[in-house]
Amino acid sequence: xxxxxxxxxxxIILGALATPVTTFAADGGVYTSNGVVEFVPNEDPxxxxxxxxxxxxxxxxxPTDPDGPNPGTNGPLSIDYASSLDFGVxxxxxxxxxxxxxxxxxxxxxADGNPSDEVKEGPNYxxxxxxxxxxxxxxxxxxxxxxxTSTSGKELTGATISFKNGSVVTASxxxxxxxxxxxxxxxxxxxxxxxxxxxxxxxxTYLNTWGTAANAxxxxxxxxxxxxxxxxxxxxxxxxxxxxxxxxx
Numbered sequence: 001x002x003x004x005x006x007x008x009x010x011x012i013i014l015g016a017l018a019t020p021v022t023t024f025a026a027d028g029g030v031y032t033s034n035g036v037v038e039f040v041p042n043e044d045p046x047x048x049x050x051x052x053x054x055x056x057x058x059x060x061x062x063p064t065d066p067d068g069p070n071p072g073t074n075g076p077l078s079i080d081y082a083s084s085l086d087f088g089v090x091x092x093x094x095x096x097x098x099x100x101x102x103x104x105x106x107x108x109x110x111a112d113g114n115p116s117d118e119v120k121e122g123p124n125y126x127x128x129x130x131x132x133x134x135x136x137x138x139x140x141x142x143x144x145x146x147x148x149t150s151t152s153g154k155e156l157t158g159a160t161i162s163f164k165n166g167s168v169v170t171a172s173x174x175x176x177x178x179x180x181x182x183x184x185x186x187x188x189x190x191x192x193x194x195x196x197x198x199x200x201x202x203x204x205t206y207l208n209t210w211g212t213a214a215n216a217x218x219x220x221x222x223x224x225x226x227x228x229x230x231x232x233x234x235x236x237x238x239x240x241x242x243x244x245x246x247x248x249x
Contacts, residue, residue: 041076042131048072048081051104051122051209054171058106059115064236073243076131077138080205082241083124085161087222095226103216123165123209123216126194126241128177130203135174137199137247140208141191142183143240150233158225161185165211165219168195172204177248179208187237194241196248 050056062068063086072080085101104124107115128140148156163183168176177197185192195208211219224230 039133041133043075045072045074046078046080046127046129046131046205048106048127049205049207050106050108050120051125051169051207052213054169054205054207057109057113058120059109061105061107061119063102063105072127075129076133077243077245078129078131079140079241079243080127080129082126082239085124085220085222085239092230092232093226097224097226099222099224100218101220101222103211121216122213123211124220125207125209127205127207128195128243129205130197133203135200135203136245137197138177138202138243139196139246139248140177140194140241140243142185142194142242143189143191144185144187145189145238145240147187148235148237150231150235152231152233154229154231154233154235156224156230156235157228159187159228160223162221162223163210163219164221165215166208167210167212168206168208170204170206172206174203175201177202177206185239191242198248 047057048060050058060069060081060083062084064084069081069084072078083104087099087101090097090099101124103121105119105121107117107119110116126140126142128138130138144161148159150156162185164181166179166181166183168179170176175197177195179195180193183192183194195206197206210216
């Protein structure tokens with residue numbers, strides 16, 4: 001019996017020694033991988049957007065040019081659009097008069113980017129996009145290139161354009177540029193401030209709108225003295241919008 005017991009124990013010990021032993025980590029371990037993305041300045045033109053909802057691209061209608069509007073400038077810092085102003089057809093009078101620019105008309109775009117048949121109205125506006133990716137700031141100014149002049153060269157002496165109810169709107173999270181609520185243009189060609197973004201602000205698309213959907217047709221004025229001689233002709237002038245990379249204060 002003693003020999004049998006020793007033989008049995010020896011068999012158990014040898015069997016245990018022959019079985020491999022495996023050790024497992026308690027939680028499966030830890031591994032690290034990476035994710036990267038890089039952005040570069042965008043030089044493509046930016047489409048005009050809805051002045052009442054800057055998330056929606058639109059097709060603005062130029063009241064002064066059936067083939068317009070002019071395309072925006074190329075990026076990455078660009079003027080995308082500026083409204084042309086139509087003060088209508090007015091009767092000659094010897095009284096001081098104020099005429100209002102018609103509101104901005106535009107068509108919405110479908111999913112394929114084609115203009116719809118629906119014409120909407122909103123405030124006149126100017127649109128700027130900064131896709132440089134630096135938040136380095138910028139400045140936008142406007143000037144009137146001389147007085148309203150008729151088709152025969154007569155000037156509308158003393159006439160003044162005033163932009164009122166100015167407001168900056170955007171869908172961007174970057175800090176808003178600032179602009180005056182009222183701009184009065186000088187026919188001598190001197191520039192007036194429109195919008196300015198300081199360093200650390202102004203990345204994305206911004207619109208300076210004059211008025212809202214409710215008062216768009218009463219926010220840009222043309223004041224004409226009664227003493228000014230008016231000829232039965234069409235008068236016009238040009239506005240020049242200048243965008244620079246000079247940051248606002």
